[in-house]
Amino acid sequence: MDTILSALPDILSATMRMTVPLLLVAIAELFSERAGMVNIGLDGLMSGGALAGFLAGYFSGNPWVGVLAGMVAGVLINLIYAYCTIKLCVDQVVLGMAINILAPALASFFYKVAFGDSSALAQGVQMATVSIPLLSDIPVIGPALFQQTPLAYIAYLLVPLSAMFFTQYRAGLNYCAVGENPQAADTLGINVIGTKVLACVICGALSGLGGAFLTLCYTSTYADGIVAGRGFIALSAVIFGRWQSLGVLVACMLFGFCDALQIVLQVNIQGTPYQFFQMIPYMVTLIALVLFVSKHMGPAANGQPYYHE
Amino acid sequence: MAELMRMEHISKRFGTKLANDDVSLGVNEGEVHTLLGENGAGKSTLMNVLTGLYQPTSGKIFFRGKETKINGPRDAASMGIGMVHQHFMLINAMTALENITLGTKNNPSPRLNRSEDKRKVQELADRYGLEVDLDARVADMSIGMQQRVEILKVLYRGADLLVLDEPTAVLTDVEAEGLFSIMQSLTAEKKAVIFISHKMREVMRVSDRITVLRDGKSVTTLSCAETTSQELADLMIGHRFRESIYEKVTNPGEAVMSLNHVSLYPERKHGGLKDVSLSIHRGEIVGVAGIDGNGQSQLAQVVTGFAQPTSGTVDTPSGKVAIYSPKSFIDAGVADIPEDRNSMGLVGDMSIAENLILKNTDDERFSYGHGAWFKSRHIHEFAEQMREKNDIRCASVDQPVRSLSGGNQQKVILARELESHPSLLVAAYPTRGLDIGATEFVHDAMIRERDAGCAILLISADFDEVLKLSDRIVVLFEGQVMGTYPGKGAPVKEISLAMAGK
């Protein structure tokens, strides 16, 4: 027990770090679903972003180039989803599934093209952390909260920004109208198709960013399967957070905490097979869904195709 | 009076189907112009062309004397054309104020300024006498208020020409009167209203001029003062319209089902049942009259076993009902024409034949060993037989039922439900959205079934339909039975008052 107590600052810091990719991707999904686009291809988008971020960072030596590449990759892949679901009205879940198969395959392919089949992992760049003056000097929580990579600050900043956009701005209200009732929005002169495409671009960019975080901040390597279901956990976080930015943050922090906890437990507790610790994030996601999710209450037209003339 | 808008020779083609065929329509300032026509006559298509949702295949639109092209709803709104759709285009999760201001640029700041928006909208509402609670969520409003929100929405966008698509279908007589006075205050300010309806009484009451559409063509435009409802009905149908009159039954057989003090969600004002007692007898049609949303759907749910009453009992000749499930009610001989044929009655992507045997797949006529192996040939033969007997118009019984017209879909349901000679038929809104021919077909089938000894519960929002078919009339208001009246020589005045809760 003592070991766990002494690991608390570590856990806190790791929680803050592990929440970031989930949060970025959950907000990506929030933007997507608010416009009525259920995207279950988040895992795929993340792996695309992870690889593109890694490669661009590796070859340029600049993590910010990696960040940009990750976002662009996410957007490009998600434009496939956008075209098929918006223009052709393909079932969103089916296409999300296809993205989950396509994007990791692309990532794996390009990695092998770049580095061959060697078993040694290529070392890319890692983004340095930035301490916030004064705040990071607070004992225990200071280093945990205010010594993060810039991407982490961006992710946390997105929470109030998105909340404000959806509730305080006309554009945000119009945006939500598309996810609630696209026919009505259309008769009101709101650009339904444009909003949906925009939603896909935002979703792709943020998911790609979330993926790039994994290869630029969390580790500095790329391996197939690095995403490890985080997209689906983020998807649950949106449901669990009831489609509200703040709720999504709380959900992501819970899942981020589990991720952090399992790492700390693995290091500190011997004797119990490590696989059981690794199960924690997935099990907690399941349990959280069982205990706290009530009936479906997302945007009314979520996941439905919009047939337009 | 100056002409506000004119549509000339509008045609609109969908694939091989010509929904509008050379239609012309002119509307003057300060006028209520009625568009009259059956379902499928092309009224909605024409209005969707006017509001920019569709582009016409050919034809011209003039607004205030200038030829214009309306590229989309935004164009239409900026010109001053607004439409209140029959199925409201409202966002249930948002407030009235949000719904009204959505998508507008009346207030240039990107941030929402709710108090200023509210002041403006309230002003507008007061000016035309529209009573609306701007901070209430649409989901919590009565239908009447939702409609006023729709009208405000259109006015807030500066509409001079308002299209009201079947606005009275969902209103009580009192609410309808309120709507008419709103229309009057609009025309007094030189705004024009296109009023879509097929209720002759109202049309004659509110219109200045009337344009009749039939089969996608504009038949004629008449001044209201110079025509009669009979003439309009004949023009609408294309031949002299003789409404069939059915004999009323006054001495039905024994009770097939009785509800004793049944309540379901009694706490709800709309969509609940409170202490409902009624019985349905062999060989009679009991008509349930009332404005939509006063417990009709819930009544249908209880008598088909779809919902279990919160309190009270349902009795059948074989005793009190213990298990509320559609299956046990079906087994007890209850047939159902559900209120929404697409979502509740049919499996759209299955074939006509499959939908016809939907309830009887275990039957030995259609499969060996209680559903272990289908007898495809027998199923096909049966479907062909049903198609013949019920005049289902289709290319093949193997085509998906979704591809049929509404009338033919309803015939599939009728064929399936009546084929088993049920002891009770629950018919909820059986002719909603059907044209006159299909409506007559459904009515005739119901009367035939009644005369064969079936008990029928008819639920309909169309008061004329209830009057025409019912041997006994029960009025529902806010989930309560307001009274029971004889179908023969029904006291119309009294019943309409009861429907409004008086």
Place this chain on the structure above:
Amino acid sequence: MSAITDKKQRESLAMRYERIFSFLAPLVAILISFVIGGIVIACLGKNPVQGYALLFSGSLGNPQKIASSLVSACPLIFTSLAAAFAYKCGVFNLGGEGQFIMGAVASVTVALTSGVEGVPGILLCILAGIIVGAVWAAISAVMKIVRGLNEMITSIMLNYVATLFMSYVYTSVLRDGANPQTPSVPDSLMLYKFPGFRIHAGVIVAVILTILVAYVLDKTSFGFKVRAVGLNPLASRVNGFPVKALIFVSFIISGAIAGMGGSIELLGKQYRLMSGFGSGFGFDGVAVALIAQLSPIGSLFVAIFFGILTTGASSMQVGIAVPTAIVEIIRALIIIFSVSGMAWLRLPKTKQFLAVLAARRDAKPARAEGAMASVAGTTGKEGARA
């Protein structure tokens, strides 16, 4: 010809076009995907024609190779049937991989601990796989029925749990000495192999199961109800079907099929559990089912096609050094193009277009073939733009 029969015929002609195109869609999708794959190979400076030649000679070049293609198709047949069965009932079982793995874990446990040998032992192992696969699926099914939880998310989460559990089994419980893997199952429990070929009896089982599933879905009342629930749950309930029970049972059957697949893969091909066992079979099964438009017989053929690609990919990698992942890209593209083609067919605009086409053919019967060819081209173009 009277006006009414004229209209009737036109409708049926439009319907026939629709059927033809929906059959063509996957074939066109495969073609386009190969072309794109070829372009990617060319971009790497390799010869795509040579690559594809290696791909197909490596998977179909001789009976031995055909046999190994069939063997690698075998698990996909199971997981695709599993996906198709659940999706027919309107639930998306993305947990095929977890159920497959848990089935294999159950089988390996029985095989190594029960001591039952020969055919009874094999049957016992497979039965264990079926039951455990079904139970693993039942977790998601219960959450769906009781709490209304999205079955996709829960079944995916359970995939990760299953993979970790399997890893626990082969690293701790049933470890084979120093290697992180289980011992091999006893020889007497290995499935019968056709002399001289790598092909095992499990492939036959898969084919039989495919026919059985097709029969259940198309010819029985139960299958009819499952399909009805999948297409319209509300109408199914109004018409007296026990909707929740049907969803539950379908999901469990789906899990049972996947679990059985895991057993067969274990007893027929791998003989032991180790890292990577079953990886990707769940999603690929879903992909196969979607391309086959949920038809069981179609799934069989698509799965075999996927098996051919998998086997051939290694030959291509050896021959011209293109990573095997290219095949996965091609597969994913096939799904995207085929579902897009199907969706395009269902668009109101397309339907109107087909109706116009049918009407035109009525007028000029002689030129019909030309018109159809041009439409096939259009389908392709739509797909390509995606």
